[in-house]
Amino acid sequence: MEQLVPAQLTSAGRAALEEDETQVATATRVSLCDRNKKLLHECKEGMLAVTTHHVWWWTPPQPGRNPDEAHAMKLPLQRILKAEAHSSLFRREPRIDLFFASDPSAPLLRFVFRDNKCAEVFERLQTSLARKNWEKPKQVVKRESGFNTQFAGVGGVMRRQQQEREQTANLTTEAFSDLKQLLDSASEIVKLADRFSSAISQNQAKAQAAAAAAAGGSSETVERKQEDDFFALLNDMGIANPATKRACGSRYHEELARELADFLAKHLKRHSATGAIALTDLYCLVNRARGTELISPNDLYQACILMKPLGLNFVLKTFESGVSVLQSISLNDDTVSSRFVELLRDQNDPFTARINAVSVASAFSLSLQLALEQLKTAEKLGYLCRDETAQGVDFYLNLFEHVQIYDEEAPPVPPPVPPSH
Template sequence: MDRWAWANGLLDMAETLVIQQRGVRLYDGDDKTKFDSGTLLLTTHRLLWRNQKTSDCCISLPLWQIVFFEEQAAGIGKSAKIIIHLQVAAPNKESGPYQSSKYSFIKLSFREHGQIEFYRRLAEELSQKRWERISVPQPVPAGRSQPGRVKAVGIVGIERKLAEKRKETDKNISEAFEDLSKLMNKAKEMVDLSKSIANKIKEKQGDISEDETIRFKSYLLSMGIADPVTRETHGSGTHYHMQLAKQLVTMLHAPLEEQGGMMALTEVYCLTNRARGMELLSPEDLVNACKMFEALKLPMRLRVFDSGVMVVQLQSHNEDEMIASALETVSERGFLSSEEYAKLVGISVLLAKERLLLAEKFGHLCRDDSVESLRFYPNLFLTQD
């Protein structure tokens, strides 16, 4: 910790913010420090730690001080960490929170996750060493000048900075197109594979047995989500829930259509966690992600019935058709309980009861609540004089 120096928390002109992560605790070697919970910023030149509660506390560490770094996996009751090994502190180092330390390494404890993305971006910055190409101006004491260095000022300085920025942009674009070409090659393979599967299905059209259909569905279910959205890859907070909401829409669209456009949140929870494998999702995160559907203008929404039952529903779901279908089924049978209706339609008892209650709410059905069960009858007052 004796390599850290006090800072004002502002970025210099030549410095660019790369990534930031909340909920990071600093360790001096293996010892905890008073820097308990703050925001860790990675720039092209430094690591900055800023207190989340009081913005006046900020410390910095130059990237050139880092020798190497490694990951430390999370354990029971312990968060994941990045261990950073540092060079020996310079004798003329600026003042900081620690004047000396018995350790030559520090630990960054990520209590709100996000360490995977931070580790990746830190590795990129250390490999590129952008601080060597774009140096941050250092304060020079009054009356003294730095020998051997010509300071670019005015239009010449601005043009030089613009040229350096264009060069960096061109490099980033070139790297991006290299990755894009690789992606296009992979996409071609996937398109060929999908065409092959489609042709096989067309060849067997009309001859696919029920057993083959069940087996094909089981294959799809066993595949699950190849790259589930997690806190480790997308950090915490709103951004995590937004990305999770988008992935949920992709995964749930087909099952919702099979269920008639609506599915209870408990069923969604079980289906989602089955597809995610070991990356299980908490009920709280699922609810928060579903609440993002309408804000992101996705083709689904979270609906809460009067009884408190929560369901995920397609935006295209027609409520009038659902009520008319419930009325038609009850009218054909004379009366139905929610259990009987669930068996006929092929949905859960909870969702069946909500549909019948909704039809009752609009006056199409009436109930008989006896010791035997709760039964629903067509409302004859609407159909008979």
């Protein structure tokens, strides 16, 4: 089928959408057929997703396999002439027929559904075809140049700020006034957040330059640290296409697991050097990123359990104390413990250097609870040894493995007897 083009999946096996592309409907157990109901792929069933620009179809990747080996295809909506839905009480398998300009008399492509998502997918497909978002040019942020007397002086600055506030208020009012209008204005909302992010980035650069000139590269102030954190939050400002029970049906926890894997691949790379995050922290981060599509603690836990069977890059781990974390499979306990050893050896005297949960949490961007659990694991593996005092628990390099104890009263060991010939 020449109308279909190869597509890429994310590392977790989800559709890798374009920058301005938004997913509007999904369905499972969908077959891809031609006009003669002949399967176009050896896999009878796959995943279907309708976006603002394409119709996606792919087979779920096998656990432990590379997502690039999965079969993924997408159909640009601009190639579709029209779509028709066929379903009735007597039809066991409803379908959607797609017509193209090359042969408008008969459908060239059919999606056969084995669940109850046909009507919903068809409605969203018709909406995407009517909107024609692919024809809308990408808006480029225009930067004003030159001098304008209207915005000169203190009064000009106040007028500019008032104008920006009015534009922001109008945009948010229009976006949230109607659900359909919200979908149209979603890209504008994202651009508004990007503008805030750019402003913070510029202020951050100016503050760094001023601090370097005044203090010769001194440590960051509290205000700059807060700007850094807020800037990072804006870069991780949300999950664009969250998995929902209504859209995914029986595959909800599986799709949620893949969504979490994609989210963590970006978040942990930036915020955690140990590749681990506590489930309590993950629950807060994910629900913040999903906005109104909140998930329950049980759904999060079930999705985390499925990560290992699905062959994703994270695994659920529970410490002896009962603390549960998600940890990257590329960073096991030995790798994390080695980083603690490097942290001690980087100090002036590694033999007397010590670390604790507070210093590790600060150095590796971890919670205190998770830092303490990973220090205990490093001790159990023989990398560290502890010293419990009234002030708390400190950890040192484990030097006992390099100490040899000799007993002077022990009889000498006789030399080995050479073998007789």
